[in-house]
Amino acid sequence: MPPESLDLVGHVTGWWRLTPEIALATGSALLLVYEAFAKPSNGRRPALIAAGVVLVALVLTLTVPLSGATAVFREMAVVDPFVQYFRVLFSVAALFGLLLAWRSNEIRARTAPEYYALFLALVFGMMLMASAADFIMLMIALEIVSLMSYILAGFRRGHAKSAEAALKYVIYGGAASGAMFFGFSILYGLTGHTHFSLIHEALRAAVPKGPELVALSAAVALIFAGLGYKVAAVPMHMWSPDVYEGAPTPFTAFLSTGPKAAGFAAMIRFFYVTFADHTEGANLLSDITSFPWIYLIIASAVLTMTIGNLAAIGQRNIKRFLAYSSIAHAGYLLIGVAAFSQAAISAVLIYLAFYVVMNLGAFYVVIWVRERTGHELIEDYKGLGRRAPLVAVVLTLCLFSLTGLPPLAGFIGKYYIFAAALERGAEMGPALACSPELRETMGLLSRIGCSIASGGVFYALAIIGALNSAISLFYYARVIRKMFLENAADESPIPVDASARLVLIPVALFLVVFGVYWGPLKSAADRASLIHRPLVESRADSTTAQRTPSSAANGSTASVSARARVPHDEYGQAQVAR
């Protein structure tokens, strides 16, 4: 037993709650070494092993009992229903992503083991991102995801486009990470904490005013820049079309869904835990600071939707086309983040689940067509409706669902997002943005802001979202028109193999069934939307539910949190002077 003074155990308490993550990391390392020693395969065996590892992670997610929500590793990571939701989402997306890689001829047999090992590490990082409750952990998780993405984007060796993709991604990623860590450091300087909920309490205890408010604005803007880069929000989206075009298609497909969802998970946890006022059972959350960070997200959401959609109209390459469409979808999701309510988190979670399936479904068709015809221009989809009716119909369903047409799943996702925005608009007075402190510090600018800062801005947001959906119908329908109404030079039918059918039909069924009956997913998302706030929760558990830090020493569950808050000396010994 280690002496009490070192308290190593506190660092590893609850490690078994991260068994899915551990399974993925171990699986990734062992897959790499095993494949180095085993006989060279045709690339199928590592894919199967990777799928097995993801399945193990999924099973562990569903079987290891959760017992509410817990913080692990000195509360640097949290395991709660929110994380569980994302674990399942990521596992499903990863299985789909493996299926795409299996299908594609872009992953060479010789380098396949590395692809799948890195892929598993990427999924590991995504799960960690969803559960990170501390800057340090978020940094590590984000960098794992980023590094794996850089390598996988450049995985088509000898292709100039792929090398370009990887290089652009590294440069943008490095700058964005740097900006984000700079933001973290400012926030740390302001509050003296790296933990989201401790920052929350520090901000609540001393609401920033004057120069501190300026520093806080800079910090939040920088952090949003880093997270916005991950989800490809305008103006941090520049990398995405080039990366999506150059990367191997199966990875493009996964990049536009998985890491994007992970970015939203981290964004939601950061903004909600740090800034939301925790009132039990309240739907609309209020902000603890006078800093209108929501308007930053609103501005980005409007730009992201509009620029993504307008740029998608002119695209000729289907991968770039889907890249811009996925930028637009990040815009819709940002509406949900800005609406800042429990219903909005739930809406984002539902939207992400549908988005993952419809986008990966569309990419499956892209890979299938590329494999059969060798082309990836929209022009080459002419006559697909007659050459391979099933494939064309499923792509149509995916595209209509991405547009958000009823009765498909995408409509339900958009409905909840817009509903959350309207609900926020109906409830919100001018109070959120127009505190007197802000008026003093920001002067005229904030007065202009305040005049539009009634709930009206959220109505406007919902209307802009709806208009953008109309724009997106135009360009999605153009692809559909090419497939069904235009004639190709070569009208010979393309046979659809059984394995493609095995993927396409479930995707179509998913989109149709969940467009009509989405109750179970809605209730899962509602459960997941109650984000766990470690230190605040543990204090509520203790018998004296007072709102002072010193009361946390009561009760066994709170003792860990109390220890985390007490400063430590160089040997990790708690300074018990206080």
Place this chain on the structure above:
Amino acid sequence: MHSYGTLLILLIIALGIAGLLHTLGTVLGPKARNPLKDQPFECGQIAKRPLRQRISVKFYVVALLFILFDMEVVFLYPWAVVFKDLGWLGFWSMITFTSVLVLGLVYVWKKGALDWE
């Protein structure tokens, strides 16, 4: 503006002095330019060939691996200092950490990244 205001003043003064000296040197200093003087300074010798040499890509792999295992040692030292206090948990934590790195070494070895030729 709190204590950071002083830093700002310091920054302005520092930039001001540097800028002033540079400007003075440019304005007042004698100017006698010739092609020889404008060449990159290389220890007095006139450069006879391109100064940037191409290095075999193998060096990068080795350098990368070296840094990797060097970092491992960086972690091992503080661990070794408090080894006794850490107990078995510390022991097994480090075993896990090093075995991950050993797995990497095995992989690198098998892949032939350590062979020079």
